[in-house]
Amino acid sequence: MLLVTRFVAGLAYAGFFAVAAVTAIGLVTPDRNARASGVVVSGLSVAMVAGGPAGTLLSHLTDWRGGFWGVVVLTLAGAVACAVGLPATRPAAAPSLAGELATMRKPRLWGVYATTILSTAAYMISFNYLAAVLADVTGIAEAWVPGVLALFGVGAFVGLSVGGRVADRRPHHALVGGAVGVAVLSALLAVLAEHPVVVVPVVFLLGIAAFVLNPALYGRVFAIAAAAPTLAGATTVSAFQLGISLTPVFAATALDLGAPVTAVSWIGGILALATIPLILIDRTARP
Structure with missing residues (x-):
């Protein structure tokens, strides 16, 4: 029964998120699409800080x-x-299924989806194993671990606010900056995990870099698939969820091979770097 309820809750969450993003951009002018979607996604960071x-x-x-x-x-x-x-x-007017499916065949759109999957996995793999790193490697007292995790959520809120404004004008700058930031900060977390004075601010900055990406990703999707916002928005939510779902697969593979828990941050850094060619291809490709 618990598995069924989780499935239903996930279905409702994904459906709401897709419709909410489309509704938000419908309430603003096209030059504010990324900022509007950033406001919607900011609810996720608030939930991350307060929900648990x-x-x-x-x-x-x-x-x-x-x-x-x-x-x-x-x-x-x-x-x-x-x-x-x-x-x-x-x-x-009711959207045309044939028209939306035709729009979904654009290669650039699937490049953005691939970027979404990789970038989401890049920062979530570090976040998902951050509690273990803090307790087992950094040596932070158990009572302080939730507070450090909350810093990631606070950073995420800041990143969404900044990213939404930058992404409306220079989406690819936001994407490259966020990806490089996640890669560098993930490497710092892996190398200097034993030093609390470094780890704590890195967690906050990682939240900023990670969520600078999201408004720009949404903005690119709606710019490329303007004729199919509902289906494109729903597929974007699926891409985010797929990225999250891949993190335990990557992490378990490394840990089963005997790698230390800090190796997950190295994986995150590599995944973040892998998004940069996709971002540059999208930037230079013709509409």
């Missing part, structure tokens, strides 16, 4: 069901906020 600790606290104050009931309440509140807060718009 809040769910744990609720479960401690009640029982294991408390966190789930909290999700129910927040979901209902979000539904009410959407119903009340979104401005009324004229009904749009």
